Amino acid sequence: METPSVAAAVWLMAAFDPILIVVAAYFGWKADQAGKLVVAVIAALTAAVLAAWAITSLGLPWIAPVGGDHPSLLPVRTVAALVWSSAAYGIRRMRAG
Structure with a gap:
């Protein structure tokens, strides 16, 4: 059984996956309605999991392997x-005035 600190570290690594961050921030920035954030989440989740799976399958180290x-x-x-x-959506809305 994993200790709580090890489990928390794994969770943080998954939350700071660079592909997840880039895709989510890009689609969040481009969203013109808050409802479109659902699309941003789905796109980021799909891209991050598929990329992490591919990288892990090649035997390369990754921040949040799958x-x-x-x-x-x-x-x-x-x-x-x-x-x-x-x-990203909030920052863009604040900058727009």
């Missing part, structure tokens, strides 16, 4: 994608 012996942490990634896309 595979048979690694958890996918979909709830953590989903919440993180919502946070990143909402932040």
